[in-house]
Amino acid sequence: MFRRRYLLRLIVRRELRARYQGSLLGLGWSYVRPAAHFAVFFFVVGVFLGMSDRVAHFPIFMFSGLVLVSFFNETLINTTHSVIGNAPLVRKVYLPRELFPVASLLVSGVHLLPGLAIVLGVALAWGWTPSALAIGSALLGFSLVAVLGIGLGLLCSALHVFYRDTDKVVDIATLFVTWSVPMIYPWHVVRDTAPGWALDLYLANPSRTRCCCSSARSGGRPPTARSRSRRTSPATGWSPRPRRGAARLRAVRVRAAPAPLRGGAVTMPDAVPKAAVVVDAVTKRFTLRHARSIKNMTVRAVRREKLRERFVALEGVSAVIGVGESVALLGVNGSGKSTLLKIISGVMPPDGGSVRVRGRVAGLIEVGAGLHPDLTGRENVFLNGAILGMDREETLRKFDAIVEFADIGRFLDQPVRFYSSGMFMRLAFSIAVHTDPDVFLIDEVLAVGDPLFRDKCIQRLRAYRDSGRTMVIVAHDAKLLRQICTRGIFLENGRVVWDGDIDTAADLLIRKRQERRRAVQGGPGPVPAPPPRSAGAQS
Structure with missing residues (x-):
């Protein structure tokens, strides 16, 4: 605190x-x-x-x-x-x-x-x-x-x-x-x-x-x-007395659990001296609840239907992302991309395995996360900047650059609830990119906004890549990922099926989309099998 x-x-x-x-x-x-x-x-x-x-x-x-x-x-x-x-x-x-x-x-x-x-x-x-x-x-x-x-x-x-x-x-x-x-x-x-x-x-x-x-x-x-x-009941003769079996305090030695290594400088193992992110056999499961009210739980129990079931979002995912790499997480909907990104950012812990991150992490997991609609754009710059790890002095130093990049002009002192979706996204993205993180996480935020600002964001991300910063991006736009990233990790049903060059991963994404489209439309059989994994792929 x-x-x-x-x-x-x-x-x-x-x-x-x-x-x-x-x-x-x-x-x-x-x-x-x-x-x-x-x-x-x-x-x-x-x-x-x-x-x-x-x-x-x-x-x-x-x-x-x-x-x-x-x-x-x-x-x-x-x-x-x-x-x-x-x-x-x-x-x-x-x-x-x-x-x-x-x-x-x-x-x-x-x-x-x-x-x-x-x-x-x-x-x-x-x-x-x-x-x-x-x-x-x-x-x-x-x-x-x-x-x-x-x-x-x-x-x-x-x-x-x-x-x-x-x-x-x-x-x-x-x-x-x-x-x-x-x-x-x-x-x-x-x-x-x-x-x-x-x-x-x-x-x-x-x-x-x-x-x-x-x-x-x-x-x-x-x-x-x-x-x-002093109070004693005349009828029962009750009077207070010490209770039997007084509670005893017992000292127990507890082995301290290792703290999450994120948000600051982290000493990485000697085996990966240039790694920015190390994902080691990460597993994540969710509970799908089919009934939340007493009525629904009673009805399903009488019918002997399941009240809940376990869903495996990630299973045994491992990857080592080096310092300065630009990596794309690809896959069709439900493959576990966003879940893995949230685990890397620290939003949710893994059920199994571990994640280690070197340096400051800033995530743009959702457009406008941290912006309060009742506060003005100026107030949200300080609030969202603090949420992403900037102190007041750093925010003041970068304030003019943030406002200029967001290009919200005279609406800076208006409540954010009156902003258009484009202005909202521009302000959120501008604050995030000016935190100067060591590891920058992005999830589907470039799909919003006008073409001019989209090109501006792409140029900013390229500058990040050229400056040696680490980026992990989740997006469905294969063309965009080819422009920014040099490596692609393709996930399917919570498992890594390809870890290598971005072109092969993007082709695999297009192929899987075509396969799903044929399955929905009742077209011909399956598409050719995915290419073999690269030698450096992580299981």
């Missing part, structure tokens, strides 16, 4: 800008909403139900708890949606997924500040005097909520990727959180009325601990083990 702090700051700014896009008050709603909550809860609970006469400093007691409970609920809900909400970016660009939940936590922290300001104002108006205990309790309470919120948020965001019902469970959980903490009632009400097991469960709630810290700020005393033990 610390190494990516510049990108994290831009993501937080992006979330705030997108949330208040077109709003008249903007961040002012962060003050209006907590003030409205305070007014409703104070008059309903404090005045109408008479709680302000039963609890000392009730406005401070109630609103301090309400502010941080709202902060916890917002953090948990937003972090749960954070990864799925950025799915187009996560699927196309390599960056730590933890950035998005942490950014959601920081956005919630920005919304927390106005609430804290209102709490402070109400407390001072009510005659409250700050003390060391009050300040310490406030810091402790905030720390507990922040740690608990980001911890559960990371867990829920991961679960939400696989189980889309997670957000519904989280919504219900936040309802229980709101009413299971002592923010509109003192905790001793639960102590005096709840049965023993319910009190144990209540005191185990971490959010309750935070709100009890708030009671210390407002003059109350937080519950302790001693105060809890």
